[in-house]
Amino acid sequence: MGGQRAPVAPGRASSCRLLVLLLPLLLLTRCGAEEEVLVNTKLETSDLRWTNHPAEDSQWEELSGVDDESNSVRTYEICTRNSPSSYWLRTRWIPRGAATTLYVEIRFTMVECASLNSRHCKETFNLYYYLSDSDEATPTHPSWMENPYTKVSTVAADHLMTRGERRSNVKVLRLEPLKGAGLYLAFRSEGACMALLSVRVFYRKCPPLQRAFASFPETVPHSLVEQAQGVCVENAVTPPGEQSRPPSMLCGEDGQWVGQPTSSCACRPGYEAGETDVRCRACPSGQFKAGSGPGVCGPCPDRSNTLIPGSAYCLCHHGYHRADSDPPHAACTRPPSSPRSIVSQINDSSVTLEWSEPLDRGGRVDLVYRVLCSICGTASKALVGSCSPCDDSVLYRPAQRGLTQRRVTVWGLRPQTKYTFTVQSLSGVSALSQSEPASDRVNVTTSRDVPPPVSGLKRVAASESSLSLEWNVPVLQNQFIVLDYQLRYSPKEGEGAGQWQWQYVSSRSSSVVVSGLQRAVRYQVQVRARSQAGYGSFGPEGSFNTLPDGVGSHLVVTAVLVSMGILMLIATAILALYCYRRRVKDSEQSDKSRHYQMGQTMKVYIDPFTYEDPNEAVREFTKEIEASFVKIEEVIGAGEFGEVCRGRLRVPGRKENYVAIKTLKGGYTDKQRRDFLSEASIMGQFQHPNIIHLEGVITTSCPVMILTEFMENGALDSFLRVNDGQFTTIQLVGMLRGIAAGMKYLSVMSFVHRDLAARNILVNSNLVCKVSDFGLSRFLTENSSDPTYTSSLGGKIPIRWTAPEAIAYRKFTSASDGWSYGIVMWEVMSYGERPYWDMSNQDVINAIEQDYCLPPVSPSCLSLSMTGD
Numbered sequence: 001m002g003g004q005r006a007p008v009a010p011g012r013a014s015s016c017r018l019l020v021l022l023l024p025l026l027l028l029t030r031c032g033a034e035e036e037v038l039v040n041t042k043l044e045t046s047d048l049r050w051t052n053h054p055a056e057d058s059q060w061e062e063l064s065g066v067d068d069e070s071n072s073v074r075t076y077e078i079c080t081r082n083s084p085s086s087y088w089l090r091t092r093w094i095p096r097g098a099a100t101t102l103y104v105e106i107r108f109t110m111v112e113c114a115s116l117n118s119r120h121c122k123e124t125f126n127l128y129y130y131l132s133d134s135d136e137a138t139p140t141h142p143s144w145m146e147n148p149y150t151k152v153s154t155v156a157a158d159h160l161m162t163r164g165e166r167r168s169n170v171k172v173l174r175l176e177p178l179k180g181a182g183l184y185l186a187f188r189s190e191g192a193c194m195a196l197l198s199v200r201v202f203y204r205k206c207p208p209l210q211r212a213f214a215s216f217p218e219t220v221p222h223s224l225v226e227q228a229q230g231v232c233v234e235n236a237v238t239p240p241g242e243q244s245r246p247p248s249m250l251c252g253e254d255g256q257w258v259g260q261p262t263s264s265c266a267c268r269p270g271y272e273a274g275e276t277d278v279r280c281r282a283c284p285s286g287q288f289k290a291g292s293g294p295g296v297c298g299p300c301p302d303r304s305n306t307l308i309p310g311s312a313y314c315l316c317h318h319g320y321h322r323a324d325s326d327p328p329h330a331a332c333t334r335p336p337s338s339p340r341s342i343v344s345q346i347n348d349s350s351v352t353l354e355w356s357e358p359l360d361r362g363g364r365v366d367l368v369y370r371v372l373c374s375i376c377g378t379a380s381k382a383l384v385g386s387c388s389p390c391d392d393s394v395l396y397r398p399a400q401r402g403l404t405q406r407r408v409t410v411w412g413l414r415p416q417t418k419y420t421f422t423v424q425s426l427s428g429v430s431a432l433s434q435s436e437p438a439s440d441r442v443n444v445t446t447s448r449d450v451p452p453p454v455s456g457l458k459r460v461a462a463s464e465s466s467l468s469l470e471w472n473v474p475v476l477q478n479q480f481i482v483l484d485y486q487l488r489y490s491p492k493e494g495e496g497a498g499q500w501q502w503q504y505v506s507s508r509s510s511s512v513v514v515s516g517l518q519r520a521v522r523y524q525v526q527v528r529a530r531s532q533a534g535y536g537s538f539g540p541e542g543s544f545n546t547l548p549d550g551v552g553s554h555l556v557v558t559a560v561l562v563s564m565g566i567l568m569l570i571a572t573a574i575l576a577l578y579c580y581r582r583r584v585k586d587s588e589q590s591d592k593s594r595h596y597q598m599g600q601t602m603k604v605y606i607d608p609f610t611y612e613d614p615n616e617a618v619r620e621f622t623k624e625i626e627a628s629f630v631k632i633e634e635v636i637g638a639g640e641f642g643e644v645c646r647g648r649l650r651v652p653g654r655k656e657n658y659v660a661i662k663t664l665k666g667g668y669t670d671k672q673r674r675d676f677l678s679e680a681s682i683m684g685q686f687q688h689p690n691i692i693h694l695e696g697v698i699t700t701s702c703p704v705m706i707l708t709e710f711m712e713n714g715a716l717d718s719f720l721r722v723n724d725g726q727f728t729t730i731q732l733v734g735m736l737r738g739i740a741a742g743m744k745y746l747s748v749m750s751f752v753h754r755d756l757a758a759r760n761i762l763v764n765s766n767l768v769c770k771v772s773d774f775g776l777s778r779f780l781t782e783n784s785s786d787p788t789y790t791s792s793l794g795g796k797i798p799i800r801w802t803a804p805e806a807i808a809y810r811k812f813t814s815a816s817d818g819w820s821y822g823i824v825m826w827e828v829m830s831y832g833e834r835p836y837w838d839m840s841n842q843d844v845i846n847a848i849e850q851d852y853c854l855p856p857v858s859p860s861c862l863s864l865s866m867t868g869d
Contacts, residue, residue, distance in 0.1 A: 034255035036220075038094050038102070039201035042067065044074050051137070053088040053144045059189075060089040067107070067197055068168055079111070079193035081118035088144050089187040091199070093135035096183060098220045099203030101176040101253065104185065107200075109168050110157035111193035120191045123160060127152040128186040129175055137184055149186055157194075168197055204255035210278040212264040214247035216257070225258060226251040232265035235280040235310075237292055239266050266293045269312030282310035290328035302331035323366075323428030333363040336425040338438035339406070344421070350411030350702055351444050355423055357406065358438065364427040369403040370437070371396060372422040373410065387420055393628040397703070398635075411701055412628055415450040415536075418443065451476055451529035451536035454485070459544045460511065464519035467544050470511035471527055480531040482507045483700070484624070489514060490653070492522040492543055499653035504624045520548035530700055535626075605751040608681035614674045621684035622677075623696035625651070625707060630698065632661060641665060641676045642703065646710060649695060658710035659695050663703045673704060680706045682774040686749065690742030692762060692772040711762035711770065719763050720832035732828050735769045742771040743821055747814040754812050756820035757801045758827040800835045800844055807845060823854075830857040 041048060052058040065075045076089060096102060104127065113121035128149035130142055142148045152173050159167035175183075187196065206219040206228065216230040230247040232238060238246065247265055250258040267273055267280035270289055273296075274281045283289050283297035288311045300306060300314035304322075307315065316322055316332035323333075337360040345352045353371065361367055373390035397409045413419060424439040456472030469487075476482065485505040491497050505512045505527075517523065522545045526538040608617035629651050637644040642665035649659045664676045683694040695707040713719045716735070739761055746753060753771065760773035803819035805811045823835050835854065836844045 034207060035202045035204055036097060036099070037200060037202040038097065039091070039199060041196075042071070042073055042107075042198040042200065045072075046074075048074050048076075048092075050076065050092065051090040051139060053090070053139070055139055059087045060187075065195070065197070073198055075195050075197050076187075077195040078189050080189065080191055081113070081116045081121040081193055082191075084120045084191055086144075087189050089189075089196075090137065091185040093132065093137065093182050093184060094201055095181060096178055097203070099205075100178050100222045101174065102178060102183075102201055102203050104152070104173045104175060105198075105200040105202070106155065106171045106173070107168055107197040108155075108157070108171075109166065109195045109197065110160050112160035112162050113193075115162055116193065118191075121193065122189075122191040124154050124156045125190075125192050125194060126154050126188040127173060128188065130184045130186065131178065131180040132183065133181040135182075204253065206251035206255055206257050209249070209257055211249075211257075212247070212261045212277050213267065213273070213280060214249075214261050214265045216247075216249050216261075219251040221251050221253045221255070224253055230261065233279060235268055235271045235282070236265040237268045238263060239292060268292050270310040272296045285309055288312060288314050288328070298329070301329055304332045321429035321432040323432070325428060331363060333427070333429055335430045335433050335435075336360060336362045336364070336367055336427055336438060338440045339369065339423045339425050340440065342421070342423055342440050342442040344442050344444050346444065346446060347702065349413045349415065349446065350409055351413065351419075351421075351446070352407070352409045353421055353423065353442070354407045355440065358425045362427055362429070364429065366428045367404075368401075368426050369406065369408075370401045370424045370426060371403070371408050371410070372424065372439075374420040374422070375414075376418045376420055376443075378417055390419070392631060395627070395630075395632065397632075409702070413446050415446050418445045420444075451480075451482060451531050453537045454527040454529055454539035457525065457527055457539060457542040459542075462544065462547050464547050465517050466513055466515040467517060467523065467525075467546060468511070468513045469525065469542075469544070471539070473510050474529050474536070476531055482529045482531055484619075485510070485512075485527055485529055486535065486624075486626070487512060487514070487525065487527045488538070489523050489525040491518070492524045494521070496653075501653060502626075502651070504619070506619055517546050519546050521546055535700070605682075605685055605746075605749040608678050614678060614681070617681040618677045618697065618699065621681045622694065623684075624700065625649070625696035625698055627698050627701040630659070630661065630705070630707065636660075641668075641672065649707060659707045660710045662706040662708075664705070666703065668704075676704065677706070679774050682751075683708070686745070686751075688742055688745040689768070690738045690770050691745060692770045708772075709764075712765040713763035713767075715759050716761035716763050716769060717758035717827060717832040720758070720828065724831045731767065735763075735767065736825055736828055738769040739771065739824060740821065742769075743817060746771070747817070752812045752814060753817050753820070754806075755801070756817055756824060758824050758832065761824070799841050804845075804848055826854050826857060833857075 048062060050060075050062070052060045059078050059080050060076050061078070062074060062076055065073055067073050078087060078089075080087060106127070110123055113123055128146070128151050130137070130149050152175060155171050155173070157169045159169055161167070185199070185201070203220065206216075206221070206226075208218050209216045210233060213233050213236040214230045215233050216228050219226055219228040227248050228251050230249060232247065245263045247261045247263045249261045252258045267289075269292055270283055271280040272283060272289055273294065283306075285306055285308070287297040287299055288306055289295055289297045290312055303317045303320045304314035305317070313328050320332035320334050322328075322330060337358040339358055340356040342353060342355040345354075355369075358367070373394050374387040375390050376387040393412045394410060395412045397411070398405075400408075410421070420441055420443050422439050422441040424437040426437050430437050451474050454471050454474055456470075458470060459467055460470050461468040474482065484507045487503045487505060488500040489503075490500045503512065503514060514523075514525075522543055525542045525544060526540075528536050528538045530536070606617075606621075608614055608621070611617045630647055630649055632645045632647040634646055635643050636646050639662055642663040645661040645663065647659055647661050648656055650656045662676075664673060668676070677697065677699070680694055680697050683692060687693075692711070693709040695709065697707065698705040743753070743756065753774070755773060756771070760771070761769050762772050763769055799807055801820045801823045803816035806816045806819075826835060827833065836847070839847065
């Protein structure tokens, strides 16, 4: 028997093997597959040939007997009730295989000592084991004692044999931890009368298992639980995100699988679960499964099909496509048909195009449009077949590409020129189609007359740094009138040649003085006129020289002598008047003199609404910019009058730079146009590094625009909230210093802002803060329970930034701006916190009247001075 395994293990009985093949679920029950038997004397039919000690007085006797089921078995019996000596019985060498824990099942009978009437009788025996890497035992080795043998337990009978009754005992003992290749078992009796009916040595293991689409191998537990690593079954994968965690399961010491797999597998795309969770089957033809997981195969979407079973997607039919952004279960679609019924409406140098939706959208909802422009020559001589794409001077509103609405305005067109506009309809699958997008086109000719070229340009006078020029007023057709003139000039030769400088002239004058020129330099000059139809062509080029040094010096001397004579007469008159009144009005006259001198040197802000014609203020304080110099890139916000955009300004002779563009939306009234441009008339009077700089205006084309410098970081309040806690106190104070410098400049200019708040401060990339929003006049809403300042267009401004005297008496001064600056200080130091938080406007007014102070946001409270300094 030594070294041989019982027929049940590891090959298993044939009947159990058949059950395993037919009923996989029976793997979870005990049918012998959970135990690997190393020794089973019940199945032995020949002598066991175990070793006795002492050999010369052997008391263990091997006999043939029957078990409880009347089966013939080989047994060992002993009865030494009259002797207290130890008698040992040792098995043959038992290889332990992969197990570190073995179980020994002993079936035995024990005679009751009371029936034997012996004082040396015992009703127990001892079990030992000896570890060995090979079959090395001899009748004398190892020594027959507890060391080197290891005692397992003293075994006592539960049932004792008495006269007329025979009952066997079954004990299962556990041996652990075991090392080495094998071991011997030894039985020691000291006065017992007993019989070993059978000895079975085995270890427990978890059988192979398939569960949750994972396969786990046969596992021998080496501790209380053993973690077994498995693999996914065929056509199953681990879910995304668990690629580094193969499926695992716990094998208990009793040979039973514990719980569920810790990382389950799932059927891969194109496969679904079978009747159970142990295999994945392919999707049949005409069905698909896009992802891995517990889903089932579904029919292919419209206009698609599969080519083979087990498909993860369905191929679209010819002429149909599925966009990259479409899910796999989306139906295949095709590009839309062409737009219909394009209608054009010409307005000066712009044209508005409108069209109808395509008859066939191709089954998609992401329909957009693209407008292409081609120039085909002048209206009188079209270049047939020689059209070329329009250049960057042609602008589109709202955009040229990605249009979702069926309307676009194109401006910057040349007069009396033939254009072809092509409108294409596109969708998410248009790029996948091999054919060009479906389109429709319309031909447009800008036929309105523009002013003829300006002629008669001549020099009237010249100096070392200026030229005085005049020209003939052009004669216009169609009852048009000249709105203004545009003059450009540059040096004829040398440095700066070809770099044009621009100047605009009112239509009331056909002459201009060009100043700031270099002395003794020849300049080339051209002039063109603008009417309701747009700008005409530049007239013939004129060349004029500035004067060199010394020319006209005699005129200067004469003028100086005459001026000196006049000054002497004036001085004499003033001296006589002074002597006459020196005793009565000396102090008063001195004060008036000082006041007069100050008024002559200080520049004071001029309200554009004091002009009889507000357009005159626009021409005086702003600079007109040609629309072709501006390219709008994106919309960044919305203002009171229209959209606010970011764009690039490319004036010839100057470096290209980014600008912010405020536009006046279409359908405006004359009053709205005046109100819109009044802010430009205000900004144009200010020149300070902490005041937003006006680049110019565009009033000669549609839409009307105001161009200012572009501030990359936007409004101060939102910028601080986004960057909460990111700046040092020095940086925050630097921002406040810049705002204070700008407000001091406005105070010197006698301008009251009336709406100073962090939202109206703009920040550039260098953290320079600039005051902006020089809006319309405001008045206090009367008979209201929630007083606010309301603009003439209805825009309300919260009163949290407004001084008490401005609320109560409508008194706006530099002192009230100082109050607002104090609130801005609190906003900056609190990183854009809303002043007075969620208090209502009336609660704010009541709190201020009760001397309420906003809590400090720095080591000391921000105290505000009400003196107006």
